[in-house]
Amino acid sequence: MAKKGNRIQVILECTAQKESGVPGMSRYITTKNRKNTPGRMELKKYNPYLKKVTVHKEIK
DSSP states (O other): OOOOOSEEEEEEEESHHHHHTOSSOOEEEEEEETTTOOSOOEEEEEETTTTEEEEEEEEO
């Protein structure tokens, strides 16, 4: 029987790269607990296109 957990997969996308116009898109896949984090996640992750750490927000 499958687990009935509250963890779901989410995609994080770079916000700074959209504004800069650099080609490509930095995305990460992670999981979050739906009960503990009902809103959208924001994490600082490395962007290989911009070669620096930027804010990545959850997309749907």
